[in-house]
Amino acid sequence: MISLLRVRAIFSKELTQLKRDRMTFGMVIMIPLIQLMLFGFAINTNIRNIPVGVVDQSQSGLSRVLVQTVSATQVVDFVESYHDIQQAELAIASAKVRAVLIIPDDVSQRLVRHASVGLASPPSSDQETSRPIAQWLVDGSDTMIAGAIKSLRSMPLTELLSKPSNRQTPTFEVALLYNPEQRTVVNIVPGLVGVILTMTMIMFTSAAIVRERERGNLEMLITTPVRSYELMLGKIIPYIFIGLVQVAIILGLGYYVFNVPINGSLWQLAGATLLFIAASLVLGLVISTIAKNQLQAMQMTVFVLLPSILLSGFMFPYEGMPVVAQYIAEVLPATHFMRLIRGVVLRDVEVIMMQFDMYWLIGFTLLGLLISSLRFKKNLD
Amino acid sequence: MTQLAIQAKQLSRNFASLKAIQSLDLEVEKGSIYGFLGPNGCGKTTAIRLLTGLLKPSSGDINVLGYSLPKDAEKLRLNIGYMTQKFSLYDDLTVKENLNFLAKIYGLSAKVQNKRVNELLAIYGLDQKANQLAGSMSGGQRQRLALAGAIIHQPELLFLDEPTSAVDPENRRDFWEQLFDLSDQGTTILVSTHYMDEAERCHKLAILEAGIKRADGSPQQLMNNMNANVVEIVADNLRQLKQELLSFPQVISAAQLGARLRVLVNNTITEPKAFLMQHPMINNNDELTLVRPSLEDVFVTCTGEGRQ
Numbered sequence: 001m002i003s004l005l006r007v008r009a010i011f012s013k014e015l016t017q018l019k020r021d022r023m024t025f026g027m028v029i030m031i032p033l034i035q036l037m038l039f040g041f042a043i044n045t046n047i048r049n050i051p052v053g054v055v056d057q058s059q060s061g062l063s064r065v066l067v068q069t070v071s072a073t074q075v076v077d078f079v080e081s082y083h084d085i086q087q088a089e090l091a092i093a094s095a096k097v098r099a100v101l102i103i104p105d106d107v108s109q110r111l112v113r114h115a116s117v118g119l120a121s122p123p124s125s126d127q128e129t130s131r132p133i134a135q136w137l138v139d140g141s142d143t144m145i146a147g148a149i150k151s152l153r154s155m156p157l158t159e160l161l162s163k164p165s166n167r168q169t170p171t172f173e174v175a176l177l178y179n180p181e182q183r184t185v186v187n188i189v190p191g192l193v194g195v196i197l198t199m200t201m202i203m204f205t206s207a208a209i210v211r212e213r214e215r216g217n218l219e220m221l222i223t224t225p226v227r228s229y230e231l232m233l234g235k236i237i238p239y240i241f242i243g244l245v246q247v248a249i250i251l252g253l254g255y256y257v258f259n260v261p262i263n264g265s266l267w268q269l270a271g272a273t274l275l276f277i278a279a280s281l282v283l284g285l286v287i288s289t290i291a292k293n294q295l296q297a298m299q300m301t302v303f304v305l306l307p308s309i310l311l312s313g314f315m316f317p318y319e320g321m322p323v324v325a326q327y328i329a330e331v332l333p334a335t336h337f338m339r340l341i342r343g344v345v346l347r348d349v350e351v352i353m354m355q356f357d358m359y360w361l362i363g364f365t366l367l368g369l370l371i372s373s374l375r376f377k378k379n380l381d
Numbered sequence: 382m383t384q385l386a387i388q389a390k391q392l393s394r395n396f397a398s399l400k401a402i403q404s405l406d407l408e409v410e411k412g413s414i415y416g417f418l419g420p421n422g423c424g425k426t427t428a429i430r431l432l433t434g435l436l437k438p439s440s441g442d443i444n445v446l447g448y449s450l451p452k453d454a455e456k457l458r459l460n461i462g463y464m465t466q467k468f469s470l471y472d473d474l475t476v477k478e479n480l481n482f483l484a485k486i487y488g489l490s491a492k493v494q495n496k497r498v499n500e501l502l503a504i505y506g507l508d509q510k511a512n513q514l515a516g517s518m519s520g521g522q523r524q525r526l527a528l529a530g531a532i533i534h535q536p537e538l539l540f541l542d543e544p545t546s547a548v549d550p551e552n553r554r555d556f557w558e559q560l561f562d563l564s565d566q567g568t569t570i571l572v573s574t575h576y577m578d579e580a581e582r583c584h585k586l587a588i589l590e591a592g593i594k595r596a597d598g599s600p601q602q603l604m605n606n607m608n609a610n611v612v613e614i615v616a617d618n619l620r621q622l623k624q625e626l627l628s629f630p631q632v633i634s635a636a637q638l639g640a641r642l643r644v645l646v647n648n649t650i651t652e653p654k655a656f657l658m659q660h661p662m663i664n665n666n667d668e669l670t671l672v673r674p675s676l677e678d679v680f681v682t683c684t685g686e687g688r689q
Contacts, residue, residue, distance in 0.1 A: 009485030013474065020473050220469035220530075223433055224486045225458045 002233075006226055010234025014208070018238060024204070028242050032196050032249045039192055040258050043315075044184045047148040053080040053097040055088050057105040066103060066134065073155065075148055076101075085137075092139050099138040099149050107133055111157075133157075178263075178346045186261075189254035190345040191314040193247050193273070194337045198280055198308045199301070200246060204239050205284030206297040214293050228376045236281045243277040244270070251345070264344035272340040272351050275361040279333035282368030289375035308334035336360045385444075386411045386538050386569040387432060392441035394431055401427040402592045405441070409571060409585075411537075414564050416583030417573035418680065424592040425573035426466060429540050432571070433463050446538055459487070462531035466542040468523050470530055472516030476507050479515055479526065480533060487534035501529040505559070521552035528559065532568070539563065541572040545579065557582055577677045588683055595683040603679045609633050609645040610653040611678055615668040616642070622662050631656070634681045645678055 018025060056063050071078055080097055082088040088100040104110065113128040140146045179186045209232070212218045221231065251269075254260040262269070283304065291297035309315060311325060312334040318326065329335045336357035343349040351358050387409035394402040402424045409415045417425045430436040432445055434454030443450040448457045470479045480501060484494040502508040505525040510518065515526060524544060531539060541560075545553045557579070564570055572583065580586050580600065587597040596603055616622060619642045623635045626644060633645040646653040654669050663669070 003488065005488060006486055009482055013471070013478070013482045016478060017471065017473050215472070216465060216467040216469040217471060219435075219465050219467075220463070221486075222435060223458060223461070223463040224483070225455070225488070226486055 002227070002230060003225075006230045007234045007237075010226070010231060011237050014235055014238045028200065028246065029249065031200060032192075032246045033253070035196060036189070036192055036250050036253050037257070039188055040185050040254070043188050045144065046182065046184060047144060048074050049077040050075065050098045050145060050148060051079045051096075052076040052099045052101060052149075053082050053088055053091055054078055055082045055085060055100060055102045058103050058107045059105075060108060062108050062111065063103045066107070067101070069157070070101065070152065070155070073152065075152060088137060092137060095139075098142075098145050099136055101134060101136055103134045110134075114157075185254075185258045186346065187342070188314075189250065189258055189260040190341045191312075191338055192254075193250050193341055194276065194312065194334045195305075195309055195314055196246055196250060197243055197273075197276060197337075198334050199305050201239060201243055201277055201280035202284040202287065202304060203298065203301045204242070205236060205281050206287040206291060206301060207294050208235050208239075209285070209288035210291050210294050210297045229373055232285055232372065232376065236285070239281055240274070240277055243280075244273065247273050260345070262345050263348035264350075265348075268344045268351050269341070272337065272344055272358075275351075275358060275365070276333055276337035276340070278365045279337075279361045279368070282365050282372065283333065285372040286368050286375070289372050304332070308332050311335065313338045330360075333361055333364050384411045385409060386413075386446060387415075387571065388444045389432065390442045392428075392431060392443060393439050394427055394436060395439045400592050402431065402438075405592075405594055407432075407587065407594075407597075409569060411569050412564065412567050413584040414560060414570045414572065414582070416580045416586035417571070417589055418575070418577075418580040418586050418676075419573075419589035420575060420684075423589045425589060426542055427592075428589070429463075429542050429571065429573060433457075433461060433540055459534065460537050462534070462536040462539045464527050464531040464539070464541045464544055466546065468515075468527055468547075470515050470523075470527060473514060475512050475514055476518070476526055477502070477511040480529060483530050483533050489534065497533060501533065505529045520547040521549065521556075524548050524552065524556060525559075528556070532563065536568070538569045539571070541570065543573055543575070545574070545576070553579070577675070577680065581676050588680060590684040596679065600676055604674045604676065607674050607679050607682055608648050609674070609678065609682045610648055610650070611672050611674045612644045612646060612653050612657055613638075613670050613672050614642045614644060614657065614663065615640060616663060618662070622660075625660065625662055626657070636681075643672075643678075645682060 054067055056067070067078060070076060076099070078101075080091060082091060082100065085102065088102070091097050092100060110131050110133040113131070114133055136149055136152070138146050138149045176182065212221065247269075251260075251262060255262060284301075287297055287300045287304075291300055307328065311321065311329040312318075312332055313329070314334070318329060318335065321329065339357050340351060340354055340361075343354055344351065385408050387407060389405055389407040392402060392405040392407070393400070405428065407428075417428060419425050427436065431438050432443060432450070434445075434450045434457055437451045445457055446460050448454075450457065471482070474482065477498065480498045481494065484498060489497060499508075502511055505528065507522065507526060507529065510522060515523060518526070524547065528541075528544070531541075545556055548556065553576075560570055560572070572579070574580055583600065585597065585599050586603070588595045588603075596606075598606070614622070619637050619640075623637060623642055626632045626635050626642075631647045631650050633647055635642055635644045637643075644657065646656060650656045654671060657663060657669060658665075
């Protein structure tokens with residue numbers, strides 16, 4: 001039998017302690033605030049102004065115009081010019097520039113014979129048309145940088161020649177739903193809710209219970225009539241509210257500062273969030289039954305937090321991961337929540353339409369509750 | 382026959398290979414103050430934890446207030462109070478908040494709670510400190526708060542695990558006065574200590590060593606039944622004399638107290654003074670007195686085998 005009086009006693013004690021613990025109280029507000037501002041502005045997968053160099057072997061008017069045309073795309077920023085390729089390679093190796101554009105001395109001939117120009121008599125041979133007019137040397141270790149430079153591969157040269165471009169009909173038409181402007185922040189902000197909730201919810205609950213054990217309070221508590229589930233419930237409830245406050249901060253600021261729309265209904269949003277908060281809190285409980293002290297609790301939190309950031313689909317698409325990693329990601333509540341919250345916030349889908357993720361979170365919570373109540377013994381054996 | 386609050390038979394508890402408690406028999410009468418006396422690590426805390434149901438015994442039977450442990454541990458909780466060795470209330474709550482919290486945990490109704498908390502604050506001289514954080518109080522104040530917390534639900538039986546280890550002598554005296562008040566009101570108290578003067582205040586006590594009960598009874602009984610006589614010697618060169626005397630198997634111990642040497646001689650020697658006078662280092666004009674044994678002497682005579 002559960003005594004609401006006792007749960008309430010623990011709940012209000014927890015609130016009083018939280019109120020006194022200025023640092024933790026501050027973190028509750030500052031973590032989402034600062035991280036949202038930081039990541040909202042900082043994380044950007046539309047890469048611009050990559051520092052690059054040039055080796056201009058032709059030293060002609062054409063080559064200078066070519067450099068300016070490339071520069072006008074704003075993808076790259078020419079910061080240095082080199083005399084020879086060895087120098088350029090050294091500059092890439094020492095990370096002074098990320099790529100180098102090498103313009104050969106016969107750039108004008110190559111251009112005239114280029115398929116897109118078609119100024120040629122006699123007509124260009126196949127061998128001539130297949131010759132690019134210049135070459136990029138790229139530090140390919142960072143795939144995002146490489147991708148950005150690769151996007152320049154077939155940039156139109158119409159401005160170079162002040163000639164109307166040959167009309168190109170795309171093979172496919174692509175309609176970009178939900179984020180037509182392709183702003184990274186639209187995807188980041190809802191994801192950040194998952195990351196921050198994972199961090200604070202797991203950390204706070206695990207630390208809150210381990211702290212009682214560390215300070216000896218638990219030895220006193222277990223001689224009282226308090227039952228273990230009353231204790232756990234009373235300690236968890238304040239953090240549910242904290243979680244909701246954090247979500248409100250992130251999505252509210254996301255809306256006003258970063259213009260991230262909230263397309264779904266707030267009820268759906270609250271439902272998905274509560275499911276995830278419950279799963280995270282329960283995970284914190286499980287950790288608290290394993291960890292001996294607050295440091296261990298912290299370490300275990302980080303152990304869960306890193307895959308929740310890297311594998312959950314927050315930073316990198318889930319689909320790009322190998323199958324084994326996908327299985328691991330499926331275990332994490334954060335993965336399911338990323339799908340749910342992005343679905344609700346960006347695509348106005350109802351949680352019930354994403355049943356699998358919903359049931360997974362519910363199942364995870366129930367399993368965690370079972371494990372932690374089995375492990376949390378009310379004696380010192 | 383007086384009623385027993387605690388009865389334990391052949392109680393044992395092992396932690397892996399360590400035998401923390403071995404075959405402990407215990408009978409504590411209702412309304413009495415019972416002491417566990419023993420050095421650190423002798424199993425006092427383990428014994429208390431077994432009797433409160435916090436630990437399960439490896440073997441043996443425990444009956445506390447009519448409840449059989451560990452089976453009825455949950456039911457027992459409402460009737461016992463436990464003051465842990467380390468201060469275990471919340472440092473970041475005020476005195477009053479701590480007491481209110483415990484009152485709610487024990488299910489006191491709001492009206493009773495208010496009355497009881499104010500009553501305890503007054504009894505234990507904490508009413509001036511009611512809104513002070515527990516963490517910022519002195520050792521004596523914290524100890525009184527812990528006691529108030531342990532008896533908020535007016536338990537029949539109170540366990541105190543080394544309650545006075547962090548307190549100055551004056552506070553200790555006051556604390557014992559409060560324990561006698563509680564005992565007077567009918568509360569049975571079981572207290573563990575390693576202070577002789579505290580043990581002497583108990584109605585009855587058990588001397589524990591390495592998990593084994595070496596002796597039990599009232600302090601007076603223990604002193605009367607001691608198997609040694611106590612002789613105090615005033616002489617020169619006490620350090621050396623002590624070493625010399627200890628080589629006799631009949632001498633159980635010799636301890637220097639200022640200018641005197643307190644020697645415990647096994648009571649198989651009927652004339653301890655004459656026995657000691659034979660020693661060449663003791664002159665005729667040295668002063669030898671047969672004195673009344675103290676609890677410390679009892680402690681020394683019945684422990685020592687398992688000591689490292």
